[in-house]
Amino acid sequence: xxxxxxxxxxxxxxxxxxxxxxxxxxxxxxxxxxxxxxxxxxxxxxxxxxxxxxxxxxxxxxxxxxxxxxxxxxxxxxxxxxxxxxxxxxxxxxxxxxxxxxxxxxxxxxxxxxxxxxxxxxxxxxxxxxxxxxxxxxxxxxxxxxxxxxxxxxxxxxxxxxxxxxxxxxxxxxxxxxxxxxxxxxxxxxxxxxxxxxxxxxxxxxxxxxxxxxxxxxxxxxxxxxx
Ligand SMILES: *Cc1c(COP(=O)(O)O)cnc(C)c1O
Numbered sequence: 001x002x003x004x005x006x007x008x009x010x011x012x013x014x015x016x017x018x019x020x021x022x023x024x025x026x027x028x029x030x031x032x033x034x035x036x037x038x039x040x041x042x043x044x045x046x047x048x049x050x051x052x053x054x055x056x057x058x059x060x061x062x063x064x065x066x067x068x069x070x071x072x073x074x075x076x077x078x079x080x081x082x083x084x085x086x087x088x089x090x091x092x093x094x095x096x097x098x099x100x101x102x103x104x105x106x107x108x109x110x111x112x113x114x115x116x117x118x119x120x121x122x123x124x125x126x127x128x129x130x131x132x133x134x135x136x137x138x139x140x141x142x143x144x145x146x147x148x149x150x151x152x153x154x155x156x157x158x159x160x161x162x163x164x165x166x167x168x169x170x171x172x173x174x175x176x177x178x179x180x181x182x183x184x185x186x187x188x189x190x191x192x193x194x195x196x197x198x199x200x201x202x203x204x205x206x207x208x209x210x211x212x213x214x215x216x217x218x219x220x221x222x223x224x225x226x227x
Pocket of ligand 1: 034036057079127164194201202203218219220221
């Protein structure tokens with residue numbers, strides 16, 4: 001068996017075990033395979049093993065992969081930092097954009113989303129630890145941005161995304177994810193129909209699932225280390 005297929009089976013079973021441990025339904029947690037810096041052949045191998053959702057961080061790199069994989073029915077997610085002059089490519093080629101951190105970007109995406117495509121799924125990125133090196137907004141700013149994005153006709157606001165600072169132990173890993181979970185609950189209480197917590201990577205997948213993640217973004221554990 002190819003490594004990528006083996007790894008995928010392993011990651012799926014890790015998701016299932018964590019779900020069982022924390023009284024969650026494994027079917028409520030989707031797996032996004034993060035394929036940044038990996039060639040189209042690797043994506044093909046994952047596809048052959050049943051994977052359909054793939055995440056890319058760099059627009060130029062993603063654009064190079066699209067033609068090589070156009071025969072496959074893939075759901076592309078953009079999980080990188082967004083430049084406002086690059087929104088058209090996102091609007092025309094992706095199913096999801098996870099890193100929304102300002103209204104202007106959301107508005108451009110909505111304006112540029114082709115009518116022939118379903119609404120673009122988006123998540124607001126939260127900088128939970130207020131790290132200067134990371135994009136995302138503070139938790140206190142989420143409610144008002146979410147209200148405004150929710151009005152945009154060609155977007156579908158699905159929920160929240162975060163990439164907390166790394167921690168060794170699971171208790172420390174869970175804390176920022178719990179804050180995201182509370183914030184999603186508050187949005188729901190305010191009448192917003194959001195259903196997604198995009199959180200959990202290779203090193204903190206269990207903590208994220210414990211705190212209600214509905215979409216884990218896994219790169220290294222599927223495709224191996226990136227050079
Ligand atoms: C690279 C990346 C991932 C995947 O990280 P791994 O540690 O390789 O699983 C997930 N989310 C974002 C936003 C990333 O940039």
